[in-house]
Amino acid sequence: MKSLKENCQKAHIVIIGSGIIGKFNALELSELGFQVTIIDPTQLQNSSNAALGLLMGNMYQKRRGRSWDLRKQSIELWPQWITFLQKFNCKLNIEKPLIQLTTNEEKFKKLEKFINENNDQNLRILERDSIFIKNINKAFQTKNLKGMISFKDGRINPFTLLQTLDKYLKHKKINFSKGEIIKIKKLNNQWISTTRNNENIKSDMIILCNSLKAVDLIDSISHKIALKPVLGQAMEIEINDAEVNLLSLPKQFSINGKNIIPKSKNKLIIGSTDEYSIKPEENTFEKLTNFLDKKPTWLIKGKISKKWYGIRSKPDGEASPIMKNLEGGLILCTGFYKNGILLAPACSKWVANEIKNYLF
Secondary structure, eight states, X not given: OOOHHHHHHHOEEEEEOOSHHHHHHHHHHHHTTOEEEEEOTTGGGSGGGGOOOEEOOTTOSOOSHHHHHHHHHHHHHHHHHHHHHTTTOTTOOOBOOEEEEXXXXXXXXXXXXXXXXXXXXXXXXXXXXXXXXXXXXXXXXXXXXXXXXXXXXXXXXXXXXXXXXXXXXXHTTOEEEOOOEEEEEEETTEEEEEETTOOEEEESEEEEOOGGGGGGGSOHHHHTOOEEEXXXXXXXXXXXXXXXXXXXXXXXXXXXXXXXXXXXXXXXXEEEEEEOSSSOOSOHHHHHHOSSSSOOHHHHSOEEEEEEEEEEEEESSSOSSEEEEEETTEEEEEOOTTOHHHHHHHHHHHHHHHHHHHHO
């Protein structure tokens, strides 16, 4: 009897979409021995390039259901994958801890209740006398911040992660096509992906990881799948205030829903995902810096040195993400909203199992 590895080597999988999810699926399947082709005409424009890479897993407050199961599995898998990928880039790591802060007393009470009900040593309440709170209060010229810290959650630099995945895929000689797929169909037990230039790419299975465009390739009426765009924005702000050293702050934290990542003593990144649109609003600075009743002076005077955005997809009418085996050999793995990096390991594991069950 032939081994699973030998059978995998004969099977060809097409992945449409080259963001974090598409590339992570390629990584998982390549390690299992499958022949993989990634197809994406706009690799540099996908939403993964706008991700901040925060891994909010352990501090997720809903500790049951599918969403928690995916997070829990990914939390366990990420350290293993980091160790594996460090062979291709020693700079890749998870920066810990992760801090979530609020000025809203009602929200803080919910955080307290969550931590008290879950006996998790990796989660702690941060009171006003915490050194983290003191440093943040001092820098942001406020007094009423409170929240929690997760020693198990953190951040993966998304740019470094994408670079590392690219190095791995190049090392494994994964096929990459820049063709734009406009149609897919099944013929004689094989799938055919047709590009705009009328090139036909045959495969045993197709995995759709191309965000909003995935619904254009399937019969969304019979499958009843709808996705809506969610725009995530981020900006790098440069400050000119010798009295504030941003490196005195934690490496990553959030205040009232805005994610903050200090880069140097005078630069920080602020990001958020909450616009249901495909075009960013013009008042980016005001929108992303209005997370306190009163802005610190240095933030008011700060200058945007860089800004970027990405369009994510969120399922309309069902939970995020969408992971479905639509029909024989066609898998949909998209609609991750803002958790693509966090959930990539668990979702690629699920995809691999679906493929093995279908083919063997």
